[in-house]
Amino acid sequence: MIKLLISMMAIAILSSCASYEKFKYITEEMEIPSQIYSADFNQTWQAVLQISKNFDIEMQNQEAGVLKTRWMDNTNSLNFSESFGQNMNIKAAKYKLIINVVKGFKGPREVTKVTIYKKQLIEQDFLQGWKEKFTDGILERTLLYRLGRKIWIDNRLKEIDKAREKEQLNAF
Numbered sequence: 001m002i003k004l005l006i007s008m009m010a011i012a013i014l015s016s017c018a019s020y021e022k023f024k025y026i027t028e029e030m031e032i033p034s035q036i037y038s039a040d041f042n043q044t045w046q047a048v049l050q051i052s053k054n055f056d057i058e059m060q061n062q063e064a065g066v067l068k069t070r071w072m073d074n075t076n077s078l079n080f081s082e083s084f085g086q087n088m089n090i091k092a093a094k095y096k097l098i099i100n101v102v103k104g105f106k107g108p109r110e111v112t113k114v115t116i117y118k119k120q121l122i123e124q125d126f127l128q129g130w131k132e133k134f135t136d137g138i139l140e141r142t143l144l145y146r147l148g149r150k151i152w153i154d155n156r157l158k159e160i161d162k163a164r165e166k167e168q169l170n171a172f
Contacts, residue, residue: 008131014089032115032140033116035114035144035147035148036113037113038109038155039099039110039111039155040103040112041065041112043151043154044147044151045065048099048114049067049145051150052097056070057095065103065148066099067099067101069098071094071121072096073093074095075092075093085128090124091124091125093120093133096119098116099117099143100115100117101115102114116140118137120132
């Protein structure tokens with residue numbers, strides 16, 4: 001009875017680790033691109049919506065802080081970039097973005113952390129089907145940079161408006 005129980009537990013433990021293998025590369029070799037911004041959650045969420053307006057959005061949930069795009073075709077751009085490498089026979093490629101916005105605090109000040117995950121699938125021929133290809137992280141880092149610039153511009157405009165209001169009050 002005890003041997004049966006131990007063997008069942010071993011099977012459960014070993015089978016639960018199988019899903020980890022899929023994300024082993026991400027956890028060991030690659031860091032999911034993320035950035036912390038000195039902005040409140042609503043300001044960051046609005047900036048995320050503005051930088052993602054060029055994408056076809058599947059789901060956006062401000063309460064959960066999640067934005068997902070639909071699958072987008074990038075076969076031509078991937079074939080162009082891969083033509084200089086070893087792999088030149090990609091039949092189809094698609095990707096989707098998952099953007100997470102999380103509220104936090106750094107001392108008394110509210111900050112937000114934005115994480116962007118790009119899931120890339122490629123199909124080299126119809127017999128093999130879709131395979132996950134790990135991203136180079138360029139798109140994710142570019143979007144994080146744009147987001148940071150958007151938040152910086154918004155904060156700077158707020159400072160200018162406050163200074164203008166102060167000048168008008170002093171002139172009155």
